[in-house]
Amino acid sequence: MLFGPTTTDHQPIAHDVTPSATPAPTFERVPAATPTPDAEHFYDEGVAQYNLNQYEVAITQFDQAILLQANYALAFSRRGLAYRQLEEYDRALEDCEAAIRLNPDDPLGYVCRGATYRSLTRYQQALAAFDEAIRLAPRSPYPYNSRGLTYQDMADSEAALADFGRAIRLRHEPLSWVYSNRGNTYRQLGNFRRAIIEFEQAIQLDPTDGDFYYNRGDLYVGMNDYQAALADFEVAIELTSSKPSWPYYRRGLVYYSLGDYEAALTDFDAAIQEKYERLSRPYIGRGLAHLAQEEFEAALTDFSEALNQHPNPPDWPYIGRGLVYYYQGEYESALTDFSHAIELASDNLAYAHYNRGDLYFTLKQYDEALSDFSAAIKAEPNDAAAYNRRGLVYGNMGDHRQAIADFTTALTLDPEFAAAYRNRGQAYNHIGGHNKAVADFTVAITLDPDDSAAYKHRGQARIGLGNDNRAKFDLEQAATLDKEVE
16 A cells, blocks of 8 residues: 555645735725825735735735725725735734725725635635625626635535636636636546646746646646646746745655655755645655655654644644554554544544554454454545455454455456465465466466565465476475575
8 A cells, every 4th residue: 555645635726816906906996085195105015015925024014004094995905815814814804894894895805804704614704705795896807716716615616617707708808817726626526638728728828827837737646647747846836836835845745656755855845944834744745755765763753743733633644653663663652653543533544544454463463453454444445455454364364265355356456466366366275276376376476576475375376286396396486586585
């Protein structure tokens, strides 16, 4: 079984409010108190800093604008959006509500409110806010885009596509980032071909936005087209996208999947230095890369740091640290960590049970191992490796027919699973099915010609059939392969 961070950490980059506004050209100006030139200067500078993702600096500029003019509704809206980017949601909502009180006819205040509620996953309140913004500015594409992203979060892809389509039609000049958002919706639907078309349209309209390359690269990861993904992440990094840590982290995962652990370590290091939003994840990735290279102490440090970085630790740091302890022979510590991971009952539940089952198998605690492998299969019914391991447990418990059933299921799921053929062959040997055993060992050898155990057991099966000459060849071949390993 391969191990690595679950694919559910996929994070497309979405633009949910207008990326440029000086001052607020995305909506028609609503009659309000005219800002003083000094206040408007600070407002414009705040918007410029916001667009550069310098949210703290932007807030200081909006502070100055509000200090000079206390009824400056647009400045409150923009400051609220900046607080929202910093995840200071209470402050964001305070500013959004202040903007609405000062100018209830300005749609930007409602966009601010809706975007903040969306970040808080309070989707119905977000939709209501965007509905009001649309009522006030029915010809503006931006609230439609934001509402579309809310529907996307709610997995209502049909409604999301409808809103993105409206946003595109309402703009004389195409909005590149709406195409990217729509591409993410098509990905959500599993329509990868159409998603690529949308991302390519976004890139054609604005080839300087690294986020679009990131989203397309992330789609290529889902399609297992790793080389195309690497090319896109490279461009995303060069263009310094709005979240530069993201392409480093995702590229690190690609390198990890390709077995290029040194390159993966370099990218995870960069993601950590760039302050990836969920910092536990690059620590987990780096820990896995160290583990793959048997750098156990470095892996242990990273998994422990991942636990420190997360307010509610996910299961992977426990699984990864448990694997380190397991490989070092610290079985009690490994058991504790695997059990913690299982208690969290998250996306990697099957893998947590699998590893604890493997530990119990090593300790020859077969009843416990059987229970864990069965739980792993229940959580992930198509995992050939779990059926293979449970088959081994049954074999060691003397239930060879049930072992054969599990090995057969593993081979149905993965017809090129060489070890499962060898294991089923051994089970057939135990019940006297030597002809079937020879057939299975032969397939195992075809798939893995260096498997000395398959030659050895085929030799034993042939002895059972009275075919001593062919048995001698197999046993000699097994001895030769074992000697080469030494």
